Amino acid sequence: MDSPGKSSFAMLNYFATGVRRYFLVAILTTALSIIFNFLTPQIIRFSVDYIIGAEALNSLPSIVGRLLDALGGRQFIRANFLLCAAGIVICSCFSGLLNYLSRVNLAIGTGVFTKKLRDSLFSHIQYLPYQWHTDNQTGDIIQRCTFDVETVQSFVSMQLLEVLRTVILLVTALILMFSMNVTLSLICAAFIPIIALYSLFFYRRISAQFLQADEAEGELLADIQENLTAVRVVRAFGREKYEKEKFEGKLNFFTNKWIDLGYTLGFYWGVGDLATAAQILAVVCAGAWLAATKQATLGELLAFISYTNMIAWPVRTLGRTLSELSKAGVSIGRLREILEAPLETNRPDMTRPPIYDDITFEKVNFAYGEIPVLRDVSFHIPKGTTFGILGATGSGKSTIAYLLNRLYALPEENGRIRIGDTDIRQIEAAHLRREIGLVLQEPFLFSKTVRKNIAIAVSDASLEDVRKSADIAAVDDNIMAFKEGYDTMVGERGVTLSGGQKQRIAIARSLMMDCSILIFDDSTSSVDMETDEKIRSALQKNTAGRTVILISHRISTLMQADRILVLEDGSVAQIGTHSELLAEEGIYRRVYQMQSDARLLRS
Numbered sequence: 001m002d003s004p005g006k007s008s009f010a011m012l013n014y015f016a017t018g019v020r021r022y023f024l025v026a027i028l029t030t031a032l033s034i035i036f037n038f039l040t041p042q043i044i045r046f047s048v049d050y051i052i053g054a055e056a057l058n059s060l061p062s063i064v065g066r067l068l069d070a071l072g073g074r075q076f077i078r079a080n081f082l083l084c085a086a087g088i089v090i091c092s093c094f095s096g097l098l099n100y101l102s103r104v105n106l107a108i109g110t111g112v113f114t115k116k117l118r119d120s121l122f123s124h125i126q127y128l129p130y131q132w133h134t135d136n137q138t139g140d141i142i143q144r145c146t147f148d149v150e151t152v153q154s155f156v157s158m159q160l161l162e163v164l165r166t167v168i169l170l171v172t173a174l175i176l177m178f179s180m181n182v183t184l185s186l187i188c189a190a191f192i193p194i195i196a197l198y199s200l201f202f203y204r205r206i207s208a209q210f211l212q213a214d215e216a217e218g219e220l221l222a223d224i225q226e227n228l229t230a231v232r233v234v235r236a237f238g239r240e241k242y243e244k245e246k247f248e249g250k251l252n253f254f255t256n257k258w259i260d261l262g263y264t265l266g267f268y269w270g271v272g273d274l275a276t277a278a279q280i281l282a283v284v285c286a287g288a289w290l291a292a293t294k295q296a297t298l299g300e301l302l303a304f305i306s307y308t309n310m311i312a313w314p315v316r317t318l319g320r321t322l323s324e325l326s327k328a329g330v331s332i333g334r335l336r337e338i339l340e341a342p343l344e345t346n347r348p349d350m351t352r353p354p355i356y357d358d359i360t361f362e363k364v365n366f367a368y369g370e371i372p373v374l375r376d377v378s379f380h381i382p383k384g385t386t387f388g389i390l391g392a393t394g395s396g397k398s399t400i401a402y403l404l405n406r407l408y409a410l411p412e413e414n415g416r417i418r419i420g421d422t423d424i425r426q427i428e429a430a431h432l433r434r435e436i437g438l439v440l441q442e443p444f445l446f447s448k449t450v451r452k453n454i455a456i457a458v459s460d461a462s463l464e465d466v467r468k469s470a471d472i473a474a475v476d477d478n479i480m481a482f483k484e485g486y487d488t489m490v491g492e493r494g495v496t497l498s499g500g501q502k503q504r505i506a507i508a509r510s511l512m513m514d515c516s517i518l519i520f521d522d523s524t525s526s527v528d529m530e531t532d533e534k535i536r537s538a539l540q541k542n543t544a545g546r547t548v549i550l551i552s553h554r555i556s557t558l559m560q561a562d563r564i565l566v567l568e569d570g571s572v573a574q575i576g577t578h579s580e581l582l583a584e585e586g587i588y589r590r591v592y593q594m595q596s597d598a599r600l601l602r603s
Helices: 008-015 020-052 062-071 075-081 082-126 130-135 138-180 181-187 191-229 231-236 242-293 298-316 318-337 398-402 427-434 450-454 463-472 476-481 499-512 529-542 578-583 587-602
Strands: 361-366 371-381 386-391 418-419 436-439 517-521 547-551 563-568 571-578
Touching: 008 082, 008 130, 008 318, 020 075, 020 082, 020 231, 020 298, 062 499, 075 578, 082 138, 082 318, 082 529, 138 181, 138 191, 138 298, 181 191, 181 242, 181 298, 181 398, 191 231, 191 242, 191 298, 191 318, 231 242, 242 298, 361 398, 371 398, 371 563, 371 571, 386 398, 398 517, 398 547, 427 436, 436 499, 450 463, 450 499, 463 476, 463 499, 499 517, 499 529, 563 578, 563 587, 571 578
Parallel strands: 386 547, 386 563, 436 517, 517 547
Antiparallel strands: 361 371, 361 418, 563 571
16 A cells, blocks of 8 residues: 555545545635625625615725616616515525535545545555554454544544635635724624634643543443453353443543543533624624714624624634544544554565475574563474474463464564575565464354355365365364354354364364465364364374474374474473473473373273
8 A cells, every 4th residue: 555644634635636626626616605605795785785775886896886887777776676685595596506516526525535544444454463453452443443534534524624614704704894894894803813712722622632532432442342252251250240340440431531521612612602792792882883973884784793693603613623623633643553553564575485395493582572482492393294382371382383474573683483494584474374374272263154264265165175174174064064054154253153163164274275384273172082183183194295283282182293392481391202202201291191190080
């Protein structure tokens, strides 16, 4: 994706590419609509002062005087007074039509703008590093892609035009008012900078409050998402009350933020109403005195009252518009944080070497933030062999798989991981991942049919191929037992399936990819020993020639591996075959004895 720019304006300008003409037409038609709307008080002034009244015609602009003569003069207009009313109706119709055209063009421009923004956000998120996703809560990301996008959409479709409309309105009104009476114009205009300065102060204050409320809402959505995702755990451990209290705490915090915001808004609206009322009162009182002393005509007074009322609402809502602008500014900033996050890019020197080759870890060190996970880890996996990894929870077993798959980037100074003679940092990420099948302990299944979940990476796979992979994963019989068979819909996140069924479907999905390297990260932890053995036996027959990495806490799963790595606190404690490790004192033998004793007790 091209860069949207490093500023909020540059970002808006980037996404407006291709539809700027619609926004320009909307601005132009809005300006013309205001001009026609402002002609109405002038027609009223003309009617009162020059048709009903007897003001000298030579005080009229020359173009108006020539038009009056062309129509037959003052007497003709007096005899056909409905022409004045017709002028008001015509101006109103043109103003309404232009306003309609403005809204239509704005709707088209905003629709395309928002579509491009949503597409770019989703596309950008797809190529962000895995580390970015682990550092950001899902609920907050969803809120940015929904609520914040809608806020920006509202800004483009409403607030931005409203600001321009207010500026055009004020400039046009002041020009017309000063052309009629300078004294009344100065009285009316004196209130505008007061309200503008007050709105600027309010804008700066409200922006910080909106940011706090926005972030509180993001945390609330993240909590809801987490609760719905973990509904089984909540029910199983009777955590309903705890989750309810935790949610209420965050909800109260979020509510208090919006209440504080409401107090600030209420104060602003109260003072704004007072200032607007004072402006209208000052114009009426001063205008009445000027009219009484012949310093202003009655038509001018009526026109001034109309113009003051016309600009009263935009000036009054200036603070609301600015507050919406502050919300948009916060939302644009939050969206820019996503769009400016560095993508997982391929350097020009990256290659696509054969992935079916020896795998070597050389003095690899890795940490999640400040927490060290792997310490000086080195080992070698010959191509086409089966390699087992055993270790306690938190010993770094899964991290080895994530680093090999480049889900996490290994810093340059933290060792090397090679496939053949090539450092994986030099291998194109997409090419690497296409050749490495990774089956996790807690696999994710999409809300699709079982068949589509298994064939997710091979869209044109036949049912026969799908069933073959499922049979190797020892799940074909389970699937055929379903009423709809392979067309059975999988619930959200696979909720309709057991843990073992999900793991086996994930194994079948990985086998469909026909990868050079297969990694099974405790992927049979939820199946019984008999099924585990059946899966291992089938894998041995059907993965010949591939490099297989088995990560497990069960020695029975690893014992057939060509070599087994034992991790302890992120370091290599032992490495060897099953027989070699049993022959020496260490973690492997102790775990083997404990698991053997446990099996004897169960039997």
